[in-house]
Amino acid sequence: MKITAEEKMMYEVMKAIYDSGIPISFKGSMVLKACLMEAGYSEDTRHTVDIDANWNSDNSLSSEQMIESLQSALNKNGPDLDVSIYRMYGEGRSAGFELTEKDTGEILFTMDIDVNRPTAPTKIYEVEGLRFRGISPLQMIAEKFRQYLLIRYSAE
Amino acid sequence: MNIREMRTQLGDTQSEFAMRYGIPFRTIQNWETGVRKPPEYIKSLLEVRTQTDLINRKTAAFPKYNAKKSNLPKRSDYVGAIAWLKAVRDCIGEPIVFALDEALMCQGNFEGRNDEYIVWVYGDDTVSRFNGVAVLGNQISSYSVKEKNGLRFTDFNRTIADAIANESILDMQGITEAISRYYYRNKESYEGISVAPEDQRRFETLAKEAIEYYEN
Numbered sequence: 001m002k003i004t005a006e007e008k009m010m011y012e013v014m015k016a017i018y019d020s021g022i023p024i025s026f027k028g029s030m031v032l033k034a035c036l037m038e039a040g041y042s043e044d045t046r047h048t049v050d051i052d053a054n055w056n057s058d059n060s061l062s063s064e065q066m067i068e069s070l071q072s073a074l075n076k077n078g079p080d081l082d083v084s085i086y087r088m089y090g091e092g093r094s095a096g097f098e099l100t101e102k103d104t105g106e107i108l109f110t111m112d113i114d115v116n117r118p119t120a121p122t123k124i125y126e127v128e129g130l131r132f133r134g135i136s137p138l139q140m141i142a143e144k145f146r147q148y149l150l151i152r153y154s155a156e
Numbered sequence: 157m158n159i160r161e162m163r164t165q166l167g168d169t170q171s172e173f174a175m176r177y178g179i180p181f182r183t184i185q186n187w188e189t190g191v192r193k194p195p196e197y198i199k200s201l202l203e204v205r206t207q208t209d210l211i212n213r214k215t216a217a218f219p220k221y222n223a224k225k226s227n228l229p230k231r232s233d234y235v236g237a238i239a240w241l242k243a244v245r246d247c248i249g250e251p252i253v254f255a256l257d258e259a260l261m262c263q264g265n266f267e268g269r270n271d272e273y274i275v276w277v278y279g280d281d282t283v284s285r286f287n288g289v290a291v292l293g294n295q296i297s298s299y300s301v302k303e304k305n306g307l308r309f310t311d312f313n314r315t316i317a318d319a320i321a322n323e324s325i326l327d328m329q330g331i332t333e334a335i336s337r338y339y340y341r342n343k344e345s346y347e348g349i350s351v352a353p354e355d356q357r358r359f360e361t362l363a364k365e366a367i368e369y370y371e372n
Contacts, residue, residue: 004270006235048329049237049267087340092371096340101236106305107264108236112370 001037001044003127009079010051010109013099014132016078017053022069024113024133025122027143028052031134034125049109054135055095056119063088066095066113081108089115159187159194162206167278167293177202207297218274218290218325225287231272237261238305244275245307248286252279253301254309255292255318257330262309263302265334276318278310292318312338313350320355320362328362335366 003011010030017024029047036045055061063085070083080102087096097111120143121136135143163173163184170188174181186192194202228247234240241258256276260266273288278296283289300314310318312334319331339346351359 004232006232006270009235044271048269048333086337087370094370096337096370104236104238104305106236106238107267109267 001033001042003033003037006049006108007033008128008130010049011127011130011132012079013074013081013111014051015130016073016076017070018132019077020069020073022055022073023057024053024055025120026051026053026132026134027120027140028112031125032140034127034132034134035137035140037127038125051109051111053111053113054117054120055113055115057116061115063095066115067097070097070111089113157203159184159199159202162202163188165295165297166206167295177205219284219288221287225285228275228286228288231268232270237268238307240272241307242305248277248279248283248289250280250283252277252283252308253296254307256310256315256322256326259309259311259315259318260330260334262304262307263312263315263334265312265337266330268330292322316349316351316359316362317355320351320358323358332362332366332369335362336369339363339366 007030011034014026014030028051029045030051033045033047055066067083067085074081074083082100082102084098084100085095086098087093089095094112094114097113098107099109099111100107120139122133122139123136124131125134163170166173166176168176170184171181173179174184183192187194226247229240229243231237231240234243238261241254241261244258245252254262254276255278257266257268257272257274258276261268275286275289276292277283277289278293279291280294281291284291296310296314300310301308302311303309309315316331316335319326319328335346335349338349342348346363349359
């Protein structure tokens with residue numbers, strides 16, 4: 001399994017956020033890919049161009065605080081991208097961020113962040129030297145199982 | 157606008173156009189070849205009707221892979237959807253209007269997937285010589301077309317109408333994400349979106365799903 005230039009940039013964003021100390025752990029397809037790569041899985045995976053994460057803080061966060069923290073993380077250690085928010089988090093709803101290329105104004109990818117949800121076990125992943133914190137493989141399976149149950153029982 | 161222009165805007169053949177409006181095929185032929193002239197009131201009625209029906213263009217079919225056809229640039233070789241779509245446009249080398257998921261990417265409402273294969277367009281049928289190209293129609297009203305970054309694409313209202321018209325063969329994730337993005341960018345409002353009366357009920361369901369899309 002290889003990573004594309006776009007995925008590498010996404011992992012660079014995740015590394016920059018991890019290095020900055022923001023209490024974010026990643027999840028979703030980017031972590032699944034890292035997990036499969038570590039396990040030596042060779043088939044390519046399919047996913048949308050977004051980064052999913054949990055942000056666990058002791059306090060509630062304002063949109064300005066979140067943007068400032070993320071932008072500062074990217075400015076220090078990450079790719080040259082602008083961060084903006086288009087959906088504030090709410091009851092049961094994640095916050096939505098857009099990461100835009102500074103020169104062209106093109107939105108390259110989005111980040112969906114759940115804020116102050118119950119904490120999940122995490123571990124450190126590494127892809128081509130880029131380290132970040134992501135939810136544990138067991139937790140990924142647990143979340144998929146939870147989604148399956150939700151779909152199954154909401155349909156009945 | 158004459159009858160032929162109305163028909164080609166819809167991307168219909170003469171027999172499709174005849175069937176669509178219940179007009180004898182021979183009458184369409186006679187009108188288009190000038191053997192007979194349609195009454196002015198019929199022309200006016202048809203013009204109004206074809207403009208409405210432009211959102212109900214022929215339903216596309218998924219193109220099958222054919223080893224003899226040329227291949228388009230791969231999405232995974234590009235950083236950002238726009239760079240990829242520019243490469244696709246240059247490779248095709250003919251005027252095209254991007255539709256559905258590709259239109260959403262041009263609009264900045266959806267970034268697509270790392271293995272995008274199908275490219276939805278309005279354009280000449282000859283562009284189907286490339287693997288993965290699905291032609292939604294041969295012509296499209298300029299009122300439904302936007303241009304940005306040197307790319308031409310359907311506007312958001314038209315993209316929603318196209319998605320609803322082709323729902324039976326589409327993965328609706330892209331349009332749902334895009335409608336959700338529109339809603340939250342517009343201060344939790346759908347103001348500015350307009351859909352045809354026949355699509356209203358379906359749109360309301362999609363709109364509800366889009367609001368709940370990021371809830372868990």
